[in-house]
Amino acid sequence: MTSDAEVPVRAAGCVLWRRAPVGGLEICLVHRPKYDDWSHPKGKLKPGEDTLAAALREVHEETGHDCAPGARLPTVRYRANGRPKEVSYWAAEATAGEFTPNSEVDRVRWLSPAAARARLTQQRDRELLDALHAALR
Numbered sequence: 001m002t003s004d005a006e007v008p009v010r011a012a013g014c015v016l017w018r019r020a021p022v023g024g025l026e027i028c029l030v031h032r033p034k035y036d037d038w039s040h041p042k043g044k045l046k047p048g049e050d051t052l053a054a055a056l057r058e059v060h061e062e063t064g065h066d067c068a069p070g071a072r073l074p075t076v077r078y079r080a081n082g083r084p085k086e087v088s089y090w091a092a093e094a095t096a097g098e099f100t101p102n103s104e105v106d107r108v109r110w111l112s113p114a115a116a117r118a119r120l121t122q123q124r125d126r127e128l129l130d131a132l133h134a135a136l137r
Contacts, residue, residue, distance in 0.1 A: 008077070008084040012055035013042025014092035015132045016067055018110065025136075027116035027129065028094065030062050031107040037121035038109075040128060042087055051088040062105045065097030071135035076124050089128055091135045 016028040029038045043058035045051065052069060059067050073089040099108045111119060113133070117126050 006084060008086040009080065010045045010051070011042050011085060011087040012045060012051040012058065012089070013040050013087055014055050014059045014067060014069070014090050015040050015073060015128050016059055016063060016065065016092050016094055017132065017136075018094040020112070025113060026110040027113055027132075028063055028065070029109050029111060029116055029119055030105045031109070032104060033106045034104070038119045039121060039125050040089070041105075042089070043104075052090065055088065055090055055092070059092060060097070061102075063094075063097065063108050064099040065094045067092035067094050073128055073131045073135065076128070078124060089131075091132050 017025050018028070020026045028041070030041050031038050041059045041062040043054065043061070045054045049057075056067065056069065059065060070091040070093060073091055076087045076089065078085055101107065109119065113129055117129055120126050120129075
């Protein structure tokens, strides 16, 4: 029997992108004041929620944007607060929306892939940029 401490916390998110006004791509990063970090939009699944539905919901809640999901990206696994966490990711193109600061996310930034790589707090989030690049080729 597996203890609750070893059952992974399941979450989902997207590497949100849009076409830059002058060519190329821009990546949307969110700043979470609780952790003072920059990451891709993501969050925990609600009971019974499908991972893709959760990813799209979290993008909307955290960035104010709707998006069109694309390729499935690697699932990221790590430990958070002593428990295993498993985050399913998709590439997603922003379609419409506008950011409004909230209690979870106080800022978003649309950055070039190189600037996003430099701004991201965690290495595992940088690796998702490589996966996005490969998926969009």
